[in-house]
Amino acid sequence: MKSKTLKINSTDNIEVALSDLKVGNSINSGTEVYDLITDVQAKHKFATTDLQPGDDVIMYGVLVGKATKAIKRGEVITTGNISHAANNYKLKERKISWDVPSVSAWEDRTFMGYHRDNGTVGVANYWLIIPLVFCENKNVQVIQDAFMKGLGYNDSDSSYYNQVQQLVKMHRAGIAREDILNIDLNALETDVKAEDRVFPNVDGVKFLTHSLGCGGTKDDAINLCGLLAGYITHPNVAGATVLSLGCQNAQISLLKEQIAKRDVQFSKPLYCFEQQQVGTEADLMKLAIKQTFAGLMKANEIIRKPAxxxxxxxxxxxxxxxxxxxxxxxxxxxxxxxxxxxxxxxxxxxxxxxxxxxxxxxxxxxxxxxxxxxxxxxxxxxxxxxxxxxxxxxxxxxxxxxxxxxxxxxxxxxxxxxxxxxxxxxxxxxxxxxxxxxxxxxxxxxxxxxxxxxxxxxxxxxxxxxxxxxxxxxxxxxxxxxxxxxxxxxxxxxxxxxxxxxxxxxxxxxxxxxxxxxxxxxxxxxxxxxxxxxxxxxxxxxxxxxxxxxxx
CATH class of the missing domain: 3.40.50 (Rossmann fold)
Structure with missing residues (x-):
């Protein structure tokens, strides 16, 4: 018979309801029997002993709260009768022995991954397009609009795009609003499929827009560039295109410093463009799109191998x-x-x-x-x-x-x-x-x-x-x-x-x-x-x- 409750640790003084329990129920748990004096919903807990205000509430064998009022044995635990509490901590002796599980069933198993020059192995093969400052988010969006459907990467949301396009056609054809409301959108045709991808070995082009990079503290800029460097050097990434305005705190030089900290011999394609140096937005877009396309051609040469x-x-x-x-x-x-x-x-x-x-x-x-x-x-x-x-x-x-x-x-x-x-x-x-x-x-x-x-x-x-x-x-x-x-x-x-x-x-x-x-x-x-x-x-x-x- 499946148990109705669970006492996680022998020292606990509260117990978890595994299903909805009603007031008046007698709960058998080990050698104990608890008569519930309140309803206890599944996932919630009840007291296994009488508690007074200030008493410790123990679960998983650790302090998890303090009673704020008297709680009876068999009464549900709520925010109304306990408050958060946790034990202090300090440096003690090491406890690093552990029961190592048997892994014989997996020791010779491999996965098919993308091997990088630095010895890491990715589970995917993406190209990144990243703004160093929020001022470049719009330009990133322009590239996204140009690339996603043009390269066949709209797998996840192309059906919604095509549904809208079909509805537009119907509207222009004079179909009544009432008839449009009765249309089964799932039955509408879609025109973008996975096999339409120009670069089948590249899982996608990803765009990491954000709201940072301009002002803030020096640490803000370092942390942002460190995070972006972590993505650029990531095993799941084949290369990246970076757009910079030029006057922000998160500079291209800072990004490259953070990349070098993570991968001293970094060898992935990395294309960085600074708008204030290039000139017009159109010129920036032409350069970024052309070099990114060339980078995708290189990324497409990588295939999965056992690891x-x-x-x-x-x-x-x-x-x-x-x-x-x-x-x-x-x-x-x-x-x-x-x-x-x-x-x-x-x-x-x-x-x-x-x-x-x-x-x-x-x-x-x-x-x-x-x-x-x-x-x-x-x-x-x-x-x-x-x-x-x-x-x-x-x-x-x-x-x-x-x-x-x-x-x-x-x-x-x-x-x-x-x-x-x-x-x-x-x-x-x-x-x-x-x-x-x-x-x-x-x-x-x-x-x-x-x-x-x-x-x-x-x-x-x-x-x-x-x-x-x-x-x-x-x-x-x-x-x-x-x-x-x-x-x-x-x-x-x-x-x-x-x-x-x-x-x-x-x-x-x-x-x-x-x-x-x-x-x-x-x-x-x-x-x-x-x-x-x-x-x-x-x-x-x-x-x-x-x-x-x-x-x-």
Whole structure:
């Protein structure tokens, strides 16, 4: 018989409802029986003992809140009776031993990737067009309009374009408004197909427009150029075209410095144009379009070849999380993370505001004291900056998080950290630094989905695996973003954006280990180009640089 509740750690004094529970129900959990005195919705928690104001609320074996009023055994936990709380942390002894999972089934597996001159291997082959300053966004848009349909890259949204064109034709032909409203748009013809691509070995031309680059601090310019350099040197990128106005802080020379920091022998095609030197906008466009086309011809010569799984770098992300995230999708992805580390791959855990309360565990897992101290210093500085502007990590949970059971940041964080598995932390990076070692790396970013995903890819993630309990369409211009649902209801409801269902853990159809292994098999399929992530198919090319400040 499937259990109705879950006690995650033996020291916990709250328990998770796996389905809707009604007041008066008697819940059998291990050797205990709880008589519910309130309704408890699925994903939410109830107290397993009487709590007094000020008492600790424990979940995942860590402090996640404080009781703000008396709570009875069997009573639902809400924002009305507990508040966020988390333990302090300090440098302690290393705890870097871990149970290395068996990877014999994958040791000889390969993926089909794009091999770069610097030894990295991409899972895709893109060309980038980037403005160094927002003043050039319009010119980038002009190139986008010229290239996308002309080169056959409108796969994701061409059907909508063609639907509009068909409706225009019908309107001009005098078809009545009422008749147009009854037309089945899915039945309309489309005229752009994948086989129309001029460069079949180039997965696309991507345009990274943004609102930065002009004023701001020197650090703003350095961080922007560092992020853009991370994309230009990225294994999934064949080359890039860069447009500069000329008078902004984010100069071409600064970008090239950041590129050299990441790839000393950088050899990809890179075409940089400065409008104030070239002259007219028309001349700038002619130069950029002609050289970009020539660069695409070169990029099209690259083909997929076998590569070991150790060449993969996976970003671990979550967004639209719910009360099941920490017990289904996140630990399953954590098991995948351990498998990848055992295979010599790299994995990245980011979203520092969503690690509040588990700092001690993660710092103890750092490979040496220097790495641990860097992690703790970044966490402390981030939290202090947040408090200085009248906020704090406790403000992180969204309305959707709270509605679906994540009622304190510490509850959310303890579940979010499960994505990192159990392996040692090899390195800690500050934004926008780049991964340079195999194993688990922590990257300082906001918890905001797109800012964090943007940063992980800039740090070198060739794929991002993204857990969600509520659903989110987040994607990335150059790296597949694969969605894993925490519950089967979401998987069925939003199957156009969800790739993998981990809700089978909640229904006891599969174990965490089985789902984690299934995720790894899917990673190989995605990395080889055999399957497309739903976000990629739908054309979600989200790119938001983090303007270093307070973003939770």
């Amino acid at each position: 070991p799984l150790s060449k993969l770098c996976i970003g671990l992300e979550c967004g639209g999380s719910d009360g099941f995230s920490g017990i289904s999708a996140n630990p399953a992805l954590g098991y995948t993370s351990d498998l990848l580390v055992a295979l010599g791959s790299s994995v990245i855990l980011s979203e520092f505001p969503e690690l509040c309360g588990v700092e001690q565990e993660l710092s103890d897992r750092c490979i040496d004291e220097n790495v641990a101290q860097k992690f703790m210093a970044l966490m402390t500085a981030y939290h202090e900056r947040a408090k200085a502007v009248g906020s704090g990590f406790d403000s992180n949970p969204s309305a959707g998080n709270i509605r679906d059971g994540l009622i304190t940041d510490a509850i959310k964080s303890a579940g979010a950290a499960k994505k990192a598995g159990t392996s040692p932390v090899i390195d800690v990076l500050d934004y926008p630094e780049q991964v340079s070692k195999p194993g688990l790396t922590l990257l300082c970013t906001p918890g905001s989905d797109i800012e964090s995903t943007t940063a992980e890819v800039g740090a070198g993630a060739t794929l991002v695996f993204f857990t969600t309990g509520l659903g989110t369409p987040t994607g990335n211009p150059i790296a597949p973003v694969v969605k894993i649902s925490t519950n089967t209801t979401l998987y069925k409801k939003m199957n156009d954006i969800i790739d993998i269902d981990a809700g089978t853990i909640i229904t006891a159809e599969e174990t965490i280990k089985q789902v984690g292994e299934r995720i790894l098999d899917y990673i190989i399929e995605i990395a080889s180009g055999k399957v497309k992530a739903k976000a990629e198919t739908l054309g979600h090319n989200d790119f938001i640089p983090w303007k270093r400040g307070i973003s939770l």
